[in-house]
Amino acid sequence: MTPQRRAGLGTNQEAVRRHNLGTLLRHVHGAGQISRAELTSLMGLNRSTIAGLVGELESLGISEHATPMGGARQGAGRPSAGVRIAAGGPYVIAVDLGVDRAVVARVGLGGRVLARAQAPVHSHGEAWQVGASVAALIRQVVEDAPPAAALVGIGISVPGLVRRRDGLVRLAPNLEWHDVSFGGIVLAALGLDVPVSLANDADLGALAEHVRGAGVGVDDLIYVSGNVGVGAGVIAGGVRLEGAGGYAGEVGHLRFNPQGRPCHCGNLGCWETEVGAHAIAEAIDCPPDKVAQLDEVLEGFTEPPRELRATGTALGHGLASIVNTFNPRLIVLGGYFRSLYPLVGAEVDSGLADRALPAPLESVTLVLPALGSDSALLGAAEIALEPLFVDPVAALGAALVDVRSRLAG
Amino acid sequence: MTPQRRAGLGTNQEAVRRHNLGTLLRHVHGAGQISRAELTSLMGLNRSTIAGLVGELESLGISEHATPMGGARQGAGRPSAGVRIAAGGPYVIAVDLGVDRAVVARVGLGGRVLARAQAPVHSHGEAWQVGASVAALIRQVVEDAPPAAALVGIGISVPGLVRRRDGLVRLAPNLEWHDVSFGGIVLAALGLDVPVSLANDADLGALAEHVRGAGVGVDDLIYVSGNVGVGAGVIAGGVRLEGAGGYAGEVGHLRFNPQGRPCHCGNLGCWETEVGAHAIAEAIDCPPDKVAQLDEVLEGFTEPPRELRATGTALGHGLASIVNTFNPRLIVLGGYFRSLYPLVGAEVDSGLADRALPAPLESVTLVLPALGSDSALLGAAEIALEPLFVDPVAALGAALVDVRSRLAG
Numbered sequence: 001m002t003p004q005r006r007a008g009l010g011t012n013q014e015a016v017r018r019h020n021l022g023t024l025l026r027h028v029h030g031a032g033q034i035s036r037a038e039l040t041s042l043m044g045l046n047r048s049t050i051a052g053l054v055g056e057l058e059s060l061g062i063s064e065h066a067t068p069m070g071g072a073r074q075g076a077g078r079p080s081a082g083v084r085i086a087a088g089g090p091y092v093i094a095v096d097l098g099v100d101r102a103v104v105a106r107v108g109l110g111g112r113v114l115a116r117a118q119a120p121v122h123s124h125g126e127a128w129q130v131g132a133s134v135a136a137l138i139r140q141v142v143e144d145a146p147p148a149a150a151l152v153g154i155g156i157s158v159p160g161l162v163r164r165r166d167g168l169v170r171l172a173p174n175l176e177w178h179d180v181s182f183g184g185i186v187l188a189a190l191g192l193d194v195p196v197s198l199a200n201d202a203d204l205g206a207l208a209e210h211v212r213g214a215g216v217g218v219d220d221l222i223y224v225s226g227n228v229g230v231g232a233g234v235i236a237g238g239v240r241l242e243g244a245g246g247y248a249g250e251v252g253h254l255r256f257n258p259q260g261r262p263c264h265c266g267n268l269g270c271w272e273t274e275v276g277a278h279a280i281a282e283a284i285d286c287p288p289d290k291v292a293q294l295d296e297v298l299e300g301f302t303e304p305p306r307e308l309r310a311t312g313t314a315l316g317h318g319l320a321s322i323v324n325t326f327n328p329r330l331i332v333l334g335g336y337f338r339s340l341y342p343l344v345g346a347e348v349d350s351g352l353a354d355r356a357l358p359a360p361l362e363s364v365t366l367v368l369p370a371l372g373s374d375s376a377l378l379g380a381a382e383i384a385l386e387p388l389f390v391d392p393v394a395a396l397g398a399a400l401v402d403v404r405s406r407l408a409g
Numbered sequence: 410m411t412p413q414r415r416a417g418l419g420t421n422q423e424a425v426r427r428h429n430l431g432t433l434l435r436h437v438h439g440a441g442q443i444s445r446a447e448l449t450s451l452m453g454l455n456r457s458t459i460a461g462l463v464g465e466l467e468s469l470g471i472s473e474h475a476t477p478m479g480g481a482r483q484g485a486g487r488p489s490a491g492v493r494i495a496a497g498g499p500y501v502i503a504v505d506l507g508v509d510r511a512v513v514a515r516v517g518l519g520g521r522v523l524a525r526a527q528a529p530v531h532s533h534g535e536a537w538q539v540g541a542s543v544a545a546l547i548r549q550v551v552e553d554a555p556p557a558a559a560l561v562g563i564g565i566s567v568p569g570l571v572r573r574r575d576g577l578v579r580l581a582p583n584l585e586w587h588d589v590s591f592g593g594i595v596l597a598a599l600g601l602d603v604p605v606s607l608a609n610d611a612d613l614g615a616l617a618e619h620v621r622g623a624g625v626g627v628d629d630l631i632y633v634s635g636n637v638g639v640g641a642g643v644i645a646g647g648v649r650l651e652g653a654g655g656y657a658g659e660v661g662h663l664r665f666n667p668q669g670r671p672c673h674c675g676n677l678g679c680w681e682t683e684v685g686a687h688a689i690a691e692a693i694d695c696p697p698d699k700v701a702q703l704d705e706v707l708e709g710f711t712e713p714p715r716e717l718r719a720t721g722t723a724l725g726h727g728l729a730s731i732v733n734t735f736n737p738r739l740i741v742l743g744g745y746f747r748s749l750y751p752l753v754g755a756e757v758d759s760g761l762a763d764r765a766l767p768a769p770l771e772s773v774t775l776v777l778p779a780l781g782s783d784s785a786l787l788g789a790a791e792i793a794l795e796p797l798f799v800d801p802v803a804a805l806g807a808a809l810v811d812v813r814s815r816l817a818g
Contacts, residue, residue, distance in 0.1 A: 170767075220653040239648070241646070242645075243736025244629040244769075246736070247769040253733040317664060321662070321664050327651070329653035357580070
C-alpha cells in the first residue's frame with residue numbers, strides 16, 4: 001500500500017468517525033437523555049467505540065454524563081451510564097414568522113427553548129421592516145446566552161413557498177412577498193455571518209412533530225396547517241417530501257369547489273377558500289382585523305357554532321383527498337385547525353370517512369400537535385441544528401461564540 | 410479478539426460483499442452495458458474490488474465480458490473493459506393485468522423482454538379464471554427458456570389498490586375484485602412456489618420510467634395513468650412514495666367537481682369521473698364495450714374531436730392539483746393519456762398553466778412514457794428482479810431452474 005493510499009484511508013476513517021459522532025448526537029438530541037447501552041444497540045457499534053464518541057462529545061461541551069435512568073430497560077444487569085445534552089452547549093436561533101407576529105427562540109440541542117421573544121408584524125410591512133423586527137427579537141434572546149456557547153445557525157419558518165436551493169421566499173401571499181431573500185435581510189440587519197436556513201411553516205411543523213411530537217416513530221405523516229392560508233408538510237417513508245424545488249405540500253390549492261370563491265392564487269374554489277382563515281372568519285362574523293388571531297377567536301367558543309359545521313365537513317372532505325393521495329398513518333392538525341377540530345371534530349371525521357377510499361382510511365388517525373403552537377418554531381430549530389448531526393466538529397468550527405458582543409459591535 | 414467475534418466480523422464482511430455485488434448488478438442492469446472504470450467511479454470502490462465482484466457475477470452466469478465501448482467517456486487512456494448482462498442468465502415473469510387483457514413477459518436483467526404473450530381477460534371474470542389465463546400465458550413464455558436459466562420470481566401489475574405488506578388486492582374496481590390474493594391464485598394455478606410480488610400499475614409505471622424510461626436521473630416524477638380508472642405512481646426524492654399501506658397515489662379520487670357525476674367509489678365528481686375512460690367514451694360516443702380499448706379508439710382520430718377539448722382542460726386542471734401537491738420535475742402521461750395528449754395537448758397545457766402555482770409550475774415538464782405501453786409490465790419485472798440487487802447469491806439460491814419441466818409435471 002502506498003503512503004498516498006494510506007492517507008486516503010485515514011481521511012475516510014475520519015469521515016466515518018465524524019459521521020458516527022453526528023449520528024450519536026442525533027440520538028441524544030432526539031431522546032434528550034439516553035443510555036450508552038441504548039446507543040450501542042441503536043448504532044450497531046461496540047461499547048468502546050460508543051465510549052470514545054461519547055467522550056469526544058463531552059470534550060466538545062455538547063453532552064455530559066447523566067446518572068443512570070434505572071434498570072427497567074437494561075435487563076437484569078447494572079443500569080448503563082447515560083448521556084444527556086449539556087447546559088451551556090451550542091444553540092440555534094429559531095424564527096417562526098407568522099402573518100401577524102414573529103416568534104423568536106434560542107433553542108438548544110434536545111429542542112430545549114432557552115429564551116423566547118415575540119412581537120407583532122405588520123402584514124403589509126416591507127420585508128426589511130420585518131427583518132429589522134426579527135433582528136431585534138434575536139438580540140433579545142441571545143442577551144442571556146453564555147458567552148462561550150456557540151451559535152450554530154438560524155432557522156426561519158415562513159408562511160409561503162421557499163426555494164430549497166437558496167431559501168428564497170418565492171411567494172408569501174399573506175405577507176404580500178414575492179422573491180424575497182429574507183435570510184439575507186435578517187443577517188444584514190444583525191451584521192452577522194452565520195448559516196441561515198428557511199423553509200415553509202407546514203414543512204417545519206411536520207418535521208418537528210416527527211422528531212419530537214405526535215409523530216415520533218411514524219414514517220408516514222402529514223401536518224396540515226391552518227395559518228391564514230392552508231398548507232401541508234409531508235413525511236413519507238420517514239423522509240421529508242420536498243418536491244423538485246422545495247414547494248411540495250400546497251394542498252390549500254387543491255381544487256375543491258370550481259363554482260366557489262376566488263382564491264388569491266387566481267383560481268376559483270381552492271380548498272383554502274373553504275377552510276382558510278378568511279372563509280372561517282366570514283362564517284362566524286369575525287372582524288377582518290382578527291383573522292390572523294383566528295385560533296384565539298375559535299378558542300373563545302364554549303359551544304360549537306352552527307355556522308362552523310360546514311367548515312368541518314369541508315375540512316374532512318379535503319383531508320379525504322389528502323388521504324387518497326398520500327395514504328398517511330397520521331394527520332396532525334396544526335395552526336388554527338388545532339382550535340377548530342375540538343369544535344367540529346364530528347363533522348371533520350364524518351366528512352373524511354364519507355369521502356376517503358376504505359383501504360387508506362382504515363389506517364389513518366387525526367391528532368392535534370403534541371408541540372402545541374410551537375411545531376413550526378421547533379422545526380425551524382431542527383433545520384438550523386442539522387449541520388451538527390452531519391459533522392459536529394465542522395459545525396462547531398463554523399459556529400460563532402460570544403454572539404452578544406458581536407451584535408453590540 | 411475471541412473466535413466468536415472474528416466469526417461475526419467475517420459474516421459482516423460477507424454481507425457487505427454481497428451488498429456490493431447486488432449494487433454492482435443494479436448498475437449493470439440499469440445501464441445494460443457499463444465499463445469497469447464507470448463502476449469504480451460510481452461505487453467508490455477500488456479497481457481490484459470491482460474486478461473481484463465482476464468475476465463473481467460472471468461465475469454466477471449473470472454477466473459477461475463486453476468489448477470496450479470506445480474511449481469517449483474514458484479520457485485519453487485505454488478504453489476500460491466492459492460488463493454486460495449475459496444471455497441465458499436469470500429471468501423473471503412480468504404480468505401486466507389490465508381490465509380487458511393480460512400481458513405476460515419473460516424478462517431478463519437489463520429489462521430485456523425475452524418472450525411475450527397476451528390474452529383477453531373478462532372484466533367480470535372470477536379471480537381464479539383470470540389466474541388460470543395468466544398461468545397459461547406464463548407457461549407460454551417459459552416454453553423457450555433455457556433449462557439452466559433461473560426463474561427469480563413473478564411480478565404482477567394490478568389496476569387497483571394493493572396492500573404492500575402481503576400483496577393482497579384490496580380493490581380492483583374495474584375487475585370488481587375485493588380482497589383477492591391474486592399472487593397465491595396464480596402460483597396455485599402453476600403449481601410452483603416462487604416469490605411473487607404485486608403492486609399497483611401506476612406505481613410500477615413510475616418505477617419503470619424512472620429506472621429505464623423518460624425519468625432516468627429525475628428524482629421527482631409522477632406517472633399518471635389512464636387505465637379505465639385514473640391513478641398515479643410517485644417517485645419523490647428518488648424513492649417510491651408508497652404511503653403507510655402501499656395505497657398512495659389514488660389521484661383519480663381527488664375531489665374535482667362536487668356537482669359532478671357519481672364515481673364508483675361512492676362520491677360525486679372525483680377527477681376520474683371527468684378524465685376516466687367512461688367519461689371520455691361518453692364524450693366521443695364510443696360504445697361501452699370499447700372502453701377498455703380507449704387508447705386504440707383515440708389513436709384512430711386524425712383530427713382532434715371538439716368534444717375532447719373539455720377533457721383536455723379537465724386533465725390539465727387536475728394535473729395542476731398534482732403539481733401543487735407534489736412539485737414534480739416530470740409528469741409522465743401513461744395509459745390512454747398517451748393517446749389523448751397528442752390530440753388535446755394545447756388544452757392540457759393551458760389548463761395546467763392556468764391552475765398551478767407559478768413556483769412549482771416553472772420546473773415541471775409533461776412527457777409521454779419512453780417505454781410506450783410497457784411501463785407497468787417492465788415495472789412488474791423490476792419488483793420481481795429486486796431480490797437480485799439486494800443479494801444476488803441468496804436470490805439465485807432461492808430461484809427455480811428447469812421451470813418448463815416443473816410446470817409440465
